[in-house]
Amino acid sequence: MSDAQRISNGADYLESLRGRDLKVYLLGERVEHPVEHPIIRPSINAMAATYELAVEEPELATAWSPLIGDRVNRFTHVTTCAEDVVLQNRMQRRLGQLTGTCFQRCVGMDAFNSLYSVTHEIDQRHGTDYHRRLVEFIRLVQRGNLVVGGAMTDPKGDRGAGPSGQQDPDLYLRVVERRADGLVLRGAKAHQTGCINSHWIVVMPTIRLRPEDRDWAVVAAIPVDDPGLSFICGRQSCDTRSAEGGEIDAGNARFAGQEALIIVDDVFVPWERIFMDGETEFAAPLVERFTAYHRRSYVCKTGVGDVLIGAAAAIAELNGCGRASHVRDKLVEMTHLNETIYAAGMAASHESIRRPAGNWEPHDLLANVCKHNVTRFPYELARLAQDLAGGLLATCPSERDLASPATGPLLEKYLVGRPGATAEQRMRFVRLIENLTLGRNAVGYLVESLHGAGSPQAQRIQIARQMELEAKVAMARRLAGIRDGDGG
Amino acid sequence: MSDAQRISNGADYLESLRGRDLKVYLLGERVEHPVEHPIIRPSINAMAATYELAVEEPELATAWSPLIGDRVNRFTHVTTCAEDVVLQNRMQRRLGQLTGTCFQRCVGMDAFNSLYSVTHEIDQRHGTDYHRRLVEFIRLVQRGNLVVGGAMTDPKGDRGAGPSGQQDPDLYLRVVERRADGLVLRGAKAHQTGCINSHWIVVMPTIRLRPEDRDWAVVAAIPVDDPGLSFICGRQSCDTRSAEGGEIDAGNARFAGQEALIIVDDVFVPWERIFMDGETEFAAPLVERFTAYHRRSYVCKTGVGDVLIGAAAAIAELNGCGRASHVRDKLVEMTHLNETIYAAGMAASHESIRRPAGNWEPHDLLANVCKHNVTRFPYELARLAQDLAGGLLATCPSERDLASPATGPLLEKYLVGRPGATAEQRMRFVRLIENLTLGRNAVGYLVESLHGAGSPQAQRIQIARQMELEAKVAMARRLAGIRDGDGG
């Protein structure tokens, strides 16, 4: 790929998304130009920030890739040392601070890295050719600086049954036809973060599979503009405020996340883009490795938490109570919780292990611990921020009221804070806190923190698997003075 | 007042609100017909439920009032025994269950009841005539079955300064002119729950006042259609969904809360409607008694919590995991927290004391404990409900997508749950949970739970005042064997 085709910055990236004939649906309508759509655009801006950061802070957001012998955007990079894993976390926190939302490019990064070792191990066992194909695909992505969405979550239907136990076999994405030149896939991927603004998606199994689930054990890369794909965007709290034309009420006018349901309607994928086909025993390792990366990728939420702490401190100060001891104490508590999340992510990354394929993977138990804290602490941060915001959070009039000759002067008179603090300033911070705790980015900061990369119970299962009770019981037996051979 | 003028049910009530020339502003526009406005109407429906319940369950929602010698809506009733206070709580929980939102009629009830004893005591000390005036006003309200909004919260400006310390004296509502026939008032009341759908508002001071704050020590009843009043409605998360024309995406299509900023622009109030004027030393008792009632009125949130628990149980069951032990355990935890709130409210009401004026008032410390739990537990209930809702909460397409020929069949295929659970059913419960935890009624269930009737720190101050440390230190001294007279 020539440099001319390489995406160099945010503007290039936006251009790369234009003119694609995607089947995108939002609020019951087909969206012809997603880049220009006011509700979708903020999610594209967030992704664009991953390109801009690589320009502005290349040490942080790019890496030297031995695969193509060049610096690449870190989101396309396969880790070559523990420090690479750590730097992902630093970059994620920074982007959380810059966008205040989910910037959507981690899933692909984490998918590459987990597939890198899994394909290597499938090949070792089965003599297959997946790893080489994957490496070729990664080179293409690195050279083009492309966005790849990792698509893992199937619709699942009845949670009490597995893929082959559903009334409709399509409720987990599967192979419906095996052809000489490739596979035909059918199904859907749900809750897909950042796909309309991607160039490729990689579909992967979502759960441990049994031998009878062979048709569901497939990994494949599909170009986003494949005509067999449809994208039905999810509604987000307060989504239509982005289309109202103002800039205050949205809270964060520039940035937002994006989630869609992807329909895969008998899409053909050539062998060169197939990275698993039927090796059911590798579904569980793939899921576990992906989640080891991805659960600690939620360190991004500490960047969003930084914004929330800043907004809470700002509104308290504007209200004239920035020095109150209980206000300071709440900001300390928010910081403590936020850094507790960060610490677990960083510990997981620092404690990375090297896989035989050569890539580095975070510490699984600590990564789960990180994510499990993410399912709890942002809610308490949100509660504390709402506390510091004051009642105006619930009752703030609209920016149109502020602009209106009838009501604007009244708001300017009555919504002031401490001397010098204007109504507009207070409204802007209150709206940002609303955005992060109830509004459009609460979807990312709260609900996605719960369910993304696996719901809380998924982490508990994984923690249970790794809690090494036998070793701990042995420690206790020794100190309790119970001798070996004693059955207790 | 003839029976013809008495509001007998919800339909009467709606009719009573029509044709009033209120200055109501919403989203930058003057609203000519609030009853017919799709965003405002749900909040009127919620208030109407207080009339309907009185018809359907009169034992619960009416009481016999000695003031007029007739049964009256309990929301207009002055408590005559502890059981009356307890029944308020039972009624509040029931209405929370029926509406899933704030039904907005408690503030007036709590204002009456606290003013009842405070005016009595002012008269005792100062020889004033406030109590008789108040009783006359209550009779008018009871006979008409009217809605009265209690308006306490001033805009406050710089929280570091009091009424007389603000750059603009109007930041706390005040007397700007004393005339032979009454007072002229100026200022605003913020965060006003349910005022556009009220018939009267009663303004009251919001904080402890000092002698120099005399002009701010005023209590007065003002008809809502006084031409000097303006109402600027607050935006709520997802408010415009109520105007989209569907019924699923709103989550709770029929019911919502309402908060507005009331501007009081040199409104004249005749003496007969003045219940305090300058008795600054009674501002603190009024606030404390009002909050004793109102902090335990937040038992209503346990009714909303019941709806949330029900919705969480329903969606888990539709997903096919209703029997999972962790799901059951989360429902138990939600119930436990919800009932802990309820218990504290009920204990406060059962432990009511009789004021010399004859009315009964809840136990102050326990009422504060109730409200303080309300500032915490609904957030955990919300988190657990979002956990049980699953990722669809963040990504659910719109009802228009479900109705669209292009996408409807895809959603019906891919968003099913356990056998028999349709996409629409799942969408409806997910939207209801969104409504209660992120959307329009999250404003009431979460933010209002934090700040209504006083922010968390206000309860901590009140708990501190009543924690009787000296008595507790004496108990400890005795058991520690420290003798009296020993200075420790």
Added chain:
Amino acid sequence: MSDAQRISNGADYLESLRGRDLKVYLLGERVEHPVEHPIIRPSINAMAATYELAVEEPELATAWSPLIGDRVNRFTHVTTCAEDVVLQNRMQRRLGQLTGTCFQRCVGMDAFNSLYSVTHEIDQRHGTDYHRRLVEFIRLVQRGNLVVGGAMTDPKGDRGAGPSGQQDPDLYLRVVERRADGLVLRGAKAHQTGCINSHWIVVMPTIRLRPEDRDWAVVAAIPVDDPGLSFICGRQSCDTRSAEGGEIDAGNARFAGQEALIIVDDVFVPWERIFMDGETEFAAPLVERFTAYHRRSYVCKTGVGDVLIGAAAAIAELNGCGRASHVRDKLVEMTHLNETIYAAGMAASHESIRRPAGNWEPHDLLANVCKHNVTRFPYELARLAQDLAGGLLATCPSERDLASPATGPLLEKYLVGRPGATAEQRMRFVRLIENLTLGRNAVGYLVESLHGAGSPQAQRIQIARQMELEAKVAMARRLAGIRDGDGG
């Protein structure tokens, strides 16, 4: 029974315990004179406080009993109205404040009250004579002002199996012989609070029984000095400090709790003292009613909590930081949690229902909620008290060091606090906090708070039974707009 035989006060009570030939074992030795034993005596003192309170505050600690037509100690009283149930809670909190420990007389009170209705209902169904026998027994107890221990918990052996599934059938107390004049019982009762200082014990089944468990479905009253009983006292943290001869290091030198394992070795009980025999279907109601009373009896812990709050406030003040905002805030938090427990207990008692037998029984769900909070909040109170105590809690030298000429002056010099605060004062409060959070009374304040009246999971099961999910789902369905007949 003549008045001469009635126990009138604490001194009488102590005398009533002397000269009994009980088989009491402690620390591997038979204890001949339990009343005089320095480790056992504090637990007898605590029980004696229930007699003293009846003298000092008769309105609180006595009641008029229609059974004998006289005032009786409230601990022997069968509730005749909701207020009686509420007054139990008030008395329990007061005794917790006075003793700082478990005063051990509630189990019998709660056993009587639950048996009162259950025996009535067995008689209704089976034509038995249990209720009359029980009433006669209660009269005897009331006339003599006796202490009755309610003994419910069987040793249980394998928790994965029931009574008839154990390798050793004696692991649940059972009937081993049916004679014409009565029954012979064998087994043990574990974790028995206050039995050595009782006059009678009433044994009861501990779990739901099935038809095959008939021999285990027995309720009987046994005099404590029956020669077939043995009592093996449990060790408590720091128990031997009570025998060291000083008064500081014990923390609370006068009062403590008591727990023992009771062995029932083929004890004969005449029919007149048998209140259930084989009616297995009534075991579950008995357990549920007993725990409804007893779980809310844990309100006593709020009295102990008051002592702990007082001690924490005192030590902080002696340290010179009583005014620090974080210290005040921690005391507020302790109070808030303590009152939250109290509120749930009081709500359960106020919301009592009348059983057909005529006695009043607390609200089951709220009683469970009360106890469930007891399994959590005292731990946080303990943590906060230890925080306020400062590091001296971990490192305080002994009172003998204070008395020693070699070290006493050094401690008096270096362990002072704020001006006027002596080393001894600080040591006394630190030891009291140690007593309540790590030492002898931590057994009652923490471990018993967890496991007494059922471990946390037992409350969760009971809450689950009463959480009325169907009704709550119906509320949610209605607001979500799902029509009846729609299967979701």
Added chain:
Amino acid sequence: MSDAQRISNGADYLESLRGRDLKVYLLGERVEHPVEHPIIRPSINAMAATYELAVEEPELATAWSPLIGDRVNRFTHVTTCAEDVVLQNRMQRRLGQLTGTCFQRCVGMDAFNSLYSVTHEIDQRHGTDYHRRLVEFIRLVQRGNLVVGGAMTDPKGDRGAGPSGQQDPDLYLRVVERRADGLVLRGAKAHQTGCINSHWIVVMPTIRLRPEDRDWAVVAAIPVDDPGLSFICGRQSCDTRSAEGGEIDAGNARFAGQEALIIVDDVFVPWERIFMDGETEFAAPLVERFTAYHRRSYVCKTGVGDVLIGAAAAIAELNGCGRASHVRDKLVEMTHLNETIYAAGMAASHESIRRPAGNWEPHDLLANVCKHNVTRFPYELARLAQDLAGGLLATCPSERDLASPATGPLLEKYLVGRPGATAEQRMRFVRLIENLTLGRNAVGYLVESLHGAGSPQAQRIQIARQMELEAKVAMARRLAGIRDGDGG
């Protein structure tokens, strides 16, 4: 120093402590032979484990020291890279697992490392010679493999006043005489972990000092057998059980912690052992750096937590409920909390920075976050362990009862668990859990976790200093759309 003098293992170490004429007081008596004293010995055993581990796992517990060109015990090592800091944490967790208590050697290690950079910086500013002296002292310690106690905490008297504000100036350790050959010191150090079993102590200031506090700005190394030192041991919960002669009731018969009050009675220290004298402005950096090391050293508690988790799992299994879902879930929660602590410590260590002196120091904010979690989570782990232990924790008879012919067979019959689980096994685990949560090692696991290395409020102050509110407010301003120069 010849190898003959070097302490090579635990036995050598014990020998090194014998025959010293220390003034040690315990329970009011002078202790002539601390090594042989049954209450003191377990704390010496714990320290000995630090020698044994160096023999058994040299990679973990030794390091190559450039200061003497040899491998040294890691506890005497000055960090030369971030990995050295990380390895301290790994070693600490391992020793926590092996001893189930505080092994007391970290304070000296952390004192060395913080003094290493601080002395370097004092010398840079003032041209003093402290760093060379310190290095010489460290060489002596490394060559001899000696134990050094870092003594920081002064008695403090009135917490509302600083050193020069106390009524008695000795309440903070100070210089009372400056001589040509050195300094004379007077005062005390409180809460001193592991001093009787040390060879040297290093005294250091405990708080930020002002210019007028010059006499209190002193750092000095003093041999433990200096005749001017006295040691008054603190009592610990259940301490005398170690002297009862058995091995079950102590819970952990071999290992315990140790805390004492050290009296420094006009001790002369030659200049060569003085590392700070009057440079008040360096007191705060010394405290901050020491606490940066030491707050993350509390990772040791995760090793103790591992033992507690193991004991809880073991007793639940013996009780026959090891497979119950709520039991598994509680073990998962314990693990999650334990690993959250570990993660923050490890993150702090991995994120170490290099000081100009050449040593590496952990990330200050993350170290504080680690310790702050240590002040919370062990309490919840303890609560959960007590939950899993069952009621026997509160009522377990003594080991003498088990050994007694009268009661032993009864206990063996009635205290069995699931088939094969004997009474003794259950008693041993219950006692270990008691030891860790109420007994002797609860002092270390709970109280020391609260107060060691600074009480919770100390961490909050440090977190407040580092929370970078301005930067976070700027992030929020940017996303809220507030332009630079706008004063809000």
